[in-house]
Amino acid sequence: MITGNKGEWSEIYALFKLLGDKQLFLGNKDIEKLEGLVYPIIKILRSENNGNFEYSIQDEIILISGNEEILKIPISEFKDKALFLLNAIKKNKERTFSIPEIEDFMQSINCFSLKASSSAKTDITIVVHDQRTNQQPTLGFSIKSQLGSPSTLLNAGKTTNFIFNIVGINLTENEIRDINSIASRSKIMDRIVQIQNKGGQFVFVKTERKIFSNNLVLIDSLLPEILSQIVFDFYSSEFSNLTDLVNKTADKNPLNFDIENEHKFYEYKIKRFLTDVALGMMPSKVWTGKYDATGGYLIVKENGDVLCYHIYNRNEFEDYLLNNTKLDTASSSRHGFGEIYEENEELYFKLNLQIRFTK
Known part of the structure; x- marks a missing residue:
């Protein structure tokens, strides 16, 4: 059984939420969305201990590759699971806890641990489309969650x-x-x-x-x-x-x-x-x-929004x-x-x- 604290579960929440949203919102200094600035997400990369996995967005389907077979999961499932997980994290009063319903879904999408592989410099890596430059930069992030207690810098x-x-x-x-x-x-x-x-x-x-x-x-x-x-x-x-x-x-x-x-x-x-x-x-x-050239933060807000701050x-x-x-x-x-x-x-x-x- 997978157990973790609010910050660790927030990493999985961020993965589900971003795949459900299909886009990355930029934040301002007050941790509010920057109006009119979004990056469409092309794919999310995640390192697990048993290999690297890609979650590619194609219309309303997420294609998950990394093993021999390619999985196809409707985006609506990620949206539903993100909402369920957010409520479970907020409700829980224990220091560490398990969420069996989410664990079952995680395993079905080749997600076996809360934290990305410790050898990875970043918690999550996202390939986005930058409409201003028409490029597709690969951006790496550490995830900071406001659902738990404030972390140290x-x-x-x-x-x-x-x-x-x-x-x-x-x-x-x-x-x-x-x-x-x-x-x-x-x-x-x-x-x-x-x-x-x-x-x-x-x-x-x-x-x-x-x-x-x-x-x-x-x-x-x-x-x-x-x-x-x-x-x-x-x-x-x-x-x-x-x-x-x-x-x-x-x-x-x-x-x-x-x-x-x-x-x-x-x-x-x-x-x-x-x-x-x-x-x-x-x-x-x-x-x-x-710098780790791909450096930045994803902030998981209390209301469930995920905002990005990046050296980019x-x-x-x-x-x-x-x-x-x-x-x-x-x-x-x-x-x-x-x-x-x-x-x-x-x-x-x-x-x-x-x-x-x-x-």
């Missing part, structure tokens, strides 16, 4: 810690212990406030891991400084949405960019960063800057990433941040970067 780790030097004060061991023992719900913000109240200032030094720093510098040489400001503002203010944090940083203009002509330096650079994270940059691995339509993709992400506080004990520590008679404080989708 950048996972926390010691790899994503930013190190700050505390300057302007000398603290006794007792004072350090008192500040580090603050255990309120907003303990990290409260510790920062205490340090500032005593006259301390936070000066960014570096990221904890060199690889992450170099990855950031590869994207933009000033990214470590810009992100350090955004991370600090997150922990020391009420803002968490990236749009707010970027605007706040732009207003302060800590890097003294020439903004006389209203260049959006900070927004532009953060969008580049988010795009690279979305398309493969990981803090712990050397980033070459090469870069502006919409970047706007979506910036407008639908926020910073999040990970476990400070696990990732080793949020406490004053001493090194070579200097005081330091680490803050962590984790980015999550807002829904």
Whole structure:
């Protein structure tokens, strides 16, 4: 029996829904359909552990090839099963669950697992017809579902810690212990406030891991400084949405960019960063800057719509990433941040970067 969580079942839902719709809708920054922009779907490719399968659309029939025999399934069946599956995912309260009626249908169409083969870079690959260019690009997607809990874009780790030097004060061991023992719900913000109240200032030094720093510098040489400001503002203010944090940083203009002509330096650079994270940059691995050329997201909305964001339509993709992400506080004990520590008679404080989708 196949079991999975809401996000995993959403992958199968997306397959059924897209085959039923026969077209791919593009989304805007507010996760609404972009009017007048659709890609007719020619076929969907899916890697299973027992081989690769093609789901080709021909009028009102789906042709499924990959095994010796070619299956022919009416599109209406995919529409019906998509609706049934959507309701089943929404209704279910368990962390993981099975849906026997859907499993039977899956097996009849050579679909044996919820997730595409782990060797595949993408969850689903779609060949579309682009009416603007008259081309048939092959687009690969990761599937993000709003039916479950919001997923992370950048996972926390010691790899994503930013190190700050505390300057302007000398603290006794007792004072350090008192500040580090603050255990309120907003303990990290409260510790920062205490340090500032005593006259301390936070000066960014570096990221904890060199690889992450170099990855950031590869994207933009000033990214470590810009992100350090955004991370600090997150922990020391009420803002968490990236749009707010970027605007706040732009207003302060800590890097003294020439903004006389209203260049959006900070927004532009953060969008580049988010795009690279979305398309493969990981803090712990050397980033070459090469995207998986077929990179993008399919968003399964709560109402069942499936919207596409793709590097092929870069502006919409970047706007979506910036407008639908926020910073999040990970476990400070696990990732080793949020406490004053001493090194070579200097005081330091680490803050962590984790980015999550807002829904």
